[in-house]
Amino acid sequence: MTDYKTNLRLRLPTTCIILEVILIILFATLVQYDEHTDAKHWHENMEKHNESNYENEFYFRYPSFQDVHVMIFIGFGFLMTFLQRYGFSSVGFNFLIAAFSLQWATLMQGFFHGMHGGKIHIGVESMINADFCTGSVLISFGAVLGKTSPVQLLLMAVFEVTLFAINEFILLTALGARDAGGSMTIHTFGAYFGLVVARVLYRPQLSKSQHKNCSVYHSDLFAMIGTIYLWMFWPSFNSAITEHGDDQHRTAMNTYYSLAACTLATYAFSSLVSHDGKLDMVHIQNAALAGGVAVGTAGEMMLTPFGSMIVGFLAGTISTLGFKYLSPILESKLHIQDTCGVHNLHGMPGVLGAIVGAITAALATEEVYGEGMKDVFPDVSSGEITASFQGVRQAISLAVTLGIALLGGLIVGFILKLPIYGAPPDTICFEDSLYWEVPGEEGTHEEMTTVQVEDVEKPING
Amino acid sequence: MTDYKTNLRLRLPTTCIILEVILIILFATLVQYDEHTDAKHWHENMEKHNESNYENEFYFRYPSFQDVHVMIFIGFGFLMTFLQRYGFSSVGFNFLIAAFSLQWATLMQGFFHGMHGGKIHIGVESMINADFCTGSVLISFGAVLGKTSPVQLLLMAVFEVTLFAINEFILLTALGARDAGGSMTIHTFGAYFGLVVARVLYRPQLSKSQHKNCSVYHSDLFAMIGTIYLWMFWPSFNSAITEHGDDQHRTAMNTYYSLAACTLATYAFSSLVSHDGKLDMVHIQNAALAGGVAVGTAGEMMLTPFGSMIVGFLAGTISTLGFKYLSPILESKLHIQDTCGVHNLHGMPGVLGAIVGAITAALATEEVYGEGMKDVFPDVSSGEITASFQGVRQAISLAVTLGIALLGGLIVGFILKLPIYGAPPDTICFEDSLYWEVPGEEGTHEEMTTVQVEDVEKPING
């Protein structure tokens, strides 16, 4: 039943073990507890600065971290279970590549974010950043979902995490852009990188698997678990690494209102564009989230609640229309088979978010921000640059992100095109049984999953 | 296949867009960041009061807010997925009306809770309150589940949020009652409002859809996701807006023990009242939560852990018995078709909670509360009134809540009865396919959900 070429018995274990051994060696060589996690340094610093244990960064970031963590593993994982026979792979490969990426991202981001005496210092903030970078990889995963092997995905993650860290470094450190919720660094980058990879991996014969590229009733409900979790925790996502105090508070609130407005837009346009006024689950599952993407950059700024709502409404609108009108064109004209429609959820809303961020930054005044200016726009606050120039920085950052994503995706796509990773044939895409032992449906008992029963059937001492 | 009268192609988009545009205009005119979210004011206040960013309200309310948020969107949403063919609508309409209600509630509650120079100030506390108000609407949704169109539900939300805010204002501000977890404001109000609406919308011919008004094996498991999330996070719900310190801590703990005791009562009576000792999922899914409702008022008081357990045990008992013996009577005698049994989960336990709150308040002494009296009963602490009179206030509040809920529900019910909202016919209640594009079951491939496949089948350039 399993084609030799897709048997991963040697390739998947080898890849996982080699990657993990490399990670462990690099961690042993390069990574240390930071001053909030190291027993000795924390206690030295507490004494020196007359602080208490209650001021440990843990208490001000960890709840946000856990919300982000849920988005990465439950949110993305279950959002992609909408396919009828790809639930194991959706949530399972999501799990695998996320578990790898967060380790690799710790190293790559640590390397670019600044070493301390040759060492990478880690704590809850680096954990959030690693999860963010992982999110970008999972966005790209959405574009190639159902058409790739886990070995291919792990390799994509190796490259994408690296390019993500480079792009992030250029934007935040070299260019001095602001992008707390990652409209550019996470969403735009992840989406366009993934779309180019999908383009390079174009399968003209994919229609042979088209009967599996659809949902069933229950799979859509599983996917809604993912959607709702992403929706609920997006305020935590956008605010997870903004400055403490009003910044985190405001970012969370802006995101909350943007998402609420986005949801109404999504329902409105989903019903409007269908031929008989019925709602489409694909829109609800995805476009309702675009409001979170679109305030990823401007959320920490003084966007105002109604400004957030306008942005969210626009994001929901373009995302829903994108699913209806643009995705078919991307497939037929540009040969981009975007399984989850990441262009509509992350691509366009990400670009919108970058533009909104640039405009909002350019309009910043001391009048509005007061002393808070130094948290949101430190260079404007210090008088180094004008607010308008901050806006220019943001715009340049968008262009840089698109450039690195497109070029990076092109190169990585060709690497992933090599016929050595056990990718599924065109006829067996969107199908779990290629890489998973799949139990029968209810009422049939083809395969047993628990060990003791298997034992009864096939005694190992035979 | 779709009857013209239930085609919402114009009505749903129009309703959503008009409502959202009104919201945005009102937000632009009336809503401002509060002093914990506004960059300038927060930094000014920090300097003035020599505070640090760590004292921002965000850190002391946001984790509670997120737990409440999960209850609203996952808890209520999935609790209602128990129906076999109404999962999309349960979680999807829950999503829509919650996203609308939280915006509308921000305005209505802000208006009644006190304006600041003509402006409504918002932050994490207003977000929690908006989610609370939304919860009330979702309770009413439970009573009419499966028999209403989304347009009808949005309209119900417009009115119910308004009435909620008025009732809340009368109770908490005018009457000086305490109701942190909303036994009265949220549960009693939402339940009896919804029950009266359900009464007015009574469908004598609903039996034509009765074969769909039941669960299947998997839908009950989805519903348990909702149940368990509501159960776990109820301590956060009841404590989300109590005073800081011991009050939040005590409220959460009282709720924890009330729910635990309630669960044992539910299992006991579910098994006892069935004809062969088997447990009924309807009871477990719902009655096990009644303990959270019933300590919604008294949870912040010095109810003691064993007092909480007694209340929880009683709540689980009356709720289970209500499902078994009272619901059939409500339907046959009073013509109230209460789909989710909200009378058993929110109605009776809400009234019980109000009574427990009144008694506990009346028994409060300085001996027990010490300096903490000023947080729980400020008017008793200041000597303005006696504890007994606080108890009277609480009792009056219950009567007021019932009055507004019943009268409001009656009026709104008749508004919703107009035959212009695309409500389902009696023969197609409890059915997703009326308002949703529904994919086929596993193995059948009637409909495709992903865009690219649809494109392959129906080329848009034809």
Added chain:
Amino acid sequence: MTDYKTNLRLRLPTTCIILEVILIILFATLVQYDEHTDAKHWHENMEKHNESNYENEFYFRYPSFQDVHVMIFIGFGFLMTFLQRYGFSSVGFNFLIAAFSLQWATLMQGFFHGMHGGKIHIGVESMINADFCTGSVLISFGAVLGKTSPVQLLLMAVFEVTLFAINEFILLTALGARDAGGSMTIHTFGAYFGLVVARVLYRPQLSKSQHKNCSVYHSDLFAMIGTIYLWMFWPSFNSAITEHGDDQHRTAMNTYYSLAACTLATYAFSSLVSHDGKLDMVHIQNAALAGGVAVGTAGEMMLTPFGSMIVGFLAGTISTLGFKYLSPILESKLHIQDTCGVHNLHGMPGVLGAIVGAITAALATEEVYGEGMKDVFPDVSSGEITASFQGVRQAISLAVTLGIALLGGLIVGFILKLPIYGAPPDTICFEDSLYWEVPGEEGTHEEMTTVQVEDVEKPING
């Protein structure tokens, strides 16, 4: 259809009500709010120590508590829904015995952890400890899943919670061992206790139910919800009751990296040991979590990130290999029918965690821990004992835990073997319909679940 012997109509209600009444009486007699939840004492202490409400323990433990709570009710509950026809029982009995155990544990742990003037003082820390103890019972539940009645399970919980509290007291108080995440107290104890109970309850004829002892496609997806929640929140679990500051922060981070490495090991070995390189859901659902178990003791120590990764990698490896090679032997040779494979997920990784903890403790130096030594190893810090001796304490603790678990499990197993609890016959194990009213499958409408419909069919006034 229901055998009289398994009809629990009297036994289950009686058991639940008697237990709850006893709990309420004991709580009324023995339990008081602690100084962080009692209104009077908290305000007195605030004044005395010049503290603020923001320093209430609630803010530093409650988010961790909620994560642990999710693991207990969603994590364990859904992890066990993998069986095709045992989802109601898995999540439902998990719910019941957890709701009971957390109340009983409050008393037992309070009794052994030290009374205050004859009273047990409770707050968020006791709530976390009660949930921890509950976790241990749920681990044992996993070993006997599908083969026990709820009455049996409640009785098991009564005894196991008691023995847990005794063992915990011996380890943490009498022996002075460290075990914040419970590699020994929770996992090793729960696993071996449950395995011995399963051994005593051995059913030679269980193969008659073997066709139900397997998963179906959707049940595996439900189980993945449990897995992912356990995986995500394990950092909160291990850090929930460590000391404040760097200790909580470091423990969470060590667990995060251990789990990530464990996941890669699990995928590698799952693919390696199958006959055609396919991944096995049983491994992914369980073995990927072993990394959390294995750093339960050493997580709070200066294990280093790469040390955590090595431990996690080892744990994932032995767990996966255990499922493949050891579980069949346990069944065929030792007659231990371990339904969920708790020996692989909790047993062996728990022992590994205890050993890693002993070694890490023995290697502790002032050089590395600085002033932090007094939080992690107070007796070593005070000079009372050497680090090596702390290691010896840890090793002795493992032996004590195994001894109490094995002996306790043996005795309790024989108590549970009495034929009076309504245990399922060999032919109807792993089957919900014995204890639950089960609705039909989709498309069939054998049973109705909502009350009003039932009423229509069987008028109560007939």
